[in-house]
């Protein structure tokens with residue numbers, strides 16, 4: 001793309017830095033990818049980058065990493081690549097410096113198919129009920145032609161993948177380590193199956209091991225790839241709520257499956273519904289309806305601003321941010337309508353998150 | 367002239383040695399039996415006379431009084447024939463008296479003097495040994511079951527001639543072997559063998575019910591499954607016995623004795639070492655299920671399931687009589703069968719598994735169902751199993767159909783029965799050591815008071831239970847049931863004491879709630 005940045009430069013950044021590293025994003029926004037990558041390779045000139053970055057790239061030079069990727073039958077793709085999932089680009093607008101990955105490794109046959117994707121996540125330590133629901137949901141969604149995205153973790157994740165595989169549907173596992181690292185080890189067979197029948201993706205170089213931090217940053221990719229995220233079971237402080245929040249920040253639909261009010265494992269999901277962070281869904285039908293209602297099934301560059309979104313834009317303040325809940329009241333609209341409108345405005349650069357809520361940007365085109 | 371030999375009466379499974387005395391006195395030729403014989407015993411007179419005569423021994427043309435002592439015990443059955451005939455022969459000094467000492471005789475005679483197999487040889491032999499007999503003579507085909515009893519010599523004979531020849535040292539005649547007892551024409555259940563090879567891993571989905579079956583196996587808890595037809599309730603129930611450990615020697619003898627009395631013991635493998643599985647059909651007669659019978663009292667399915675599993679499939683379809691008859695064995699582990707003036711007690715300590723549809727049409731539990739049953743119909747259907755019986759069922763699961771059946775099979779493979787049976791065995795060992803020196807074997811047996819007194823809970827678990835009690839979510843009796851279940855869960859996990867998580871799992875098992883991840887990993891491969 002611009003200033004001669006290449007797929008290799010982005011690869012260098014993915015080797016040198018952790019996702020969402022603020023300094024890296026600062027440097028890139030002021031110097032450009034090529035310059036920062038050059039610095040990481042130890043080339044002289046500005047900018048100055050931390051020694052650790054240079055060391056990491058020295059230890060794992062690009063060619064070596066590409067070879068490792070080839071050995072793992074994985075390919076490195078970046079926004080310039082025709083197969084780049086545009087959905088990941090939406091992450092660029094989330095934080096001040098953007099949260100999009102530099103690129104992703106993809107393991108699997110054929111081009112990644114995530115145009116119609118739903119993320120299904122939930123507790124690792126799920127209950128028998130959660131396992132059953134996730135399996136059914138994975139299968140039923142895959143059957144309707146949706147790609148099921150999840151994280152290959154124990155519990156809900158694995159059940160969702162297996163459900164999709166059971167009906168020969170499409171599924172994508174997003175890992176917090178290298179695409180060739182079988183983590184968790186107990187899911188080595190499952191991961192192999194996903195690589196054969198679906199895709200495994202990760203933003204870390206092949207061979208990378210998972211860290212606590214990487215699970216959290218990985219969640220944003222899961223949230224971004226899906227047109228919506230469904231949480232099946234989540235205890236009040238579950239990591240899957242983090243994915244739900246990313247989905248929300250991306251203007252994606254966030255959904256939660258109810259459980260027993262006596263079950264710990266559904267506490268987080270119930271709270272998300274109660275606080276308006278998620279829409280309650282009970283079946284693949286509900287999910288499909290929720291997503292099709294958002295117009296995701298045929299979302300493209302042609303999407304035009306509706307009267308509703310204009311009204312929404314007019315309601316948004318220029319500063320000080322209003323919450324989705326407040327907008328629902330102000331506009332007397334449904335949660336879904338508000339979210340859909342915000343997502344549309346945000347994608348087109350007419351609204352963004354600020355001060356714990358939403359603000360309007362610029363005038364709307366006539 | 368009088369002769370005296372030993373035989374055995376059976377009252378249920380309890381045998382008592384009795385003396386059969388034949389007294390030959392002058393008078394009109396006539397044979398009378400005294401000592402509380404019933405019709406079946408009185409018929410022995412004519413059989414014995416023909417058999418003795420056809421065996422080449424004389425039947426005195428005098429008055430013969432046969433006394434079955436003690437006279438207070440009621441006598442029933444055809445197995446006294448051999449003893450009666452021997453007493454008459456002994457009274458005529460046709461066999462040496464010392465050959466009769468310490469020997470018990472059991473067997474029915476055919477008119478030509480051949481012996482017929484009889485039911486109950488095992489408990490009869492047990493009673494004979496108990497009474498100090500050193501030797502028992504039984505129909506040849508019953509020898510294997512008699513030989514299960516330690517400390518008593520067993521002789522099998524084919525005919526009365528055969529026996530007399532053995533006792534007098536003459537050449538043994540070449541009589542044809544004794545045919546085995548005809549099994550009852552249409553037993554309302556099949557043999558236990560049909561279950562061998564059934565694997566819990568074959569059941570697709572229903573992870574929570576597979577877990578419920580596993581916990582039930584560990585602690586001997588009763589289990590109920592409710593769900594629409596065709597989701598696998600019968601499949602699951604049939605896979606419980608495979609998880610249960612082999613019967614101990616004592617139990618095996620007890621179980622074999624019940625089957626012996628019912629005439630259901632196979633001559634070649636007389637000792638039943640696997641827990642029995644009885645699944646009577648709901649159309650079977652009350653006598654077949656509960657026990658009883660018009661001529662001979664026989665144990666029913668409830669007793670045949672002693673130390674094993676009684677499975678009532680489509681439970682609400684059984685008659686009220688049968689369902690109500692469950693109360694007694696569930697409370698006491700025995701069943702009293704009353705017949706005219708007599709009552710017979712059979713053991714009936716079984717593990718109950720019931721399966722039921724949610725409503726008369728069976729469709730109530732499915733989404734998008736076409737069920738037209740009214741709420742009242744559904745309630746009445748469920749309440750056919752009365753409160754006191756439902757209350758004793760520790761584990762309750764509702765089964766729903768997977769969104770598509772073939773899916774459940776591929777989503778998660780389950781652990782196999784061989785592997786799980788090993789875990790059950792380990793958990794049973796833990797119970798065995800804890801309960802050593804008590805009359806109980808599994809957690810389900812232990813009375814709540816004893817359980818609370820002898821094995822106090824960990825603090826967290828106790829607080830949790832107390833809170834449920836205080837919130838009126840449990841009554842004290844249900845709390846005991848939860849406690850027993852919590853011990854089984856702890857035994858399954860190898861915990862020394864039930865912790866909070868074990869109690870929570872127990873509550874979920876009893877209240878039909880989802881089971882947690884620690885439980886899931888027990889059955890998920």
Ligand SMILES: Nc1ncnc2c1ncn2[C@@H]1O[C@H](COP(=O)(O)OP(=O)(O)O)[C@@H](O)[C@H]1O
Nearest residue numbers: 568569570571594595596597598599600601602
């Ligand atoms: N969960 C299941 N897994 C595998 N097979 C099943 C399952 N449920 C039903 N089946 C098949 O359907 C048949 C009928 O199931 P059954 O156990 O008799 O159901 P139910 O007793 O609930 O009516 C079984 O013999 C089996 O072939």
Ligand SMILES: [Mg+2]
Nearest residue numbers: 596599600679
């Ligand atoms: Mg059935």
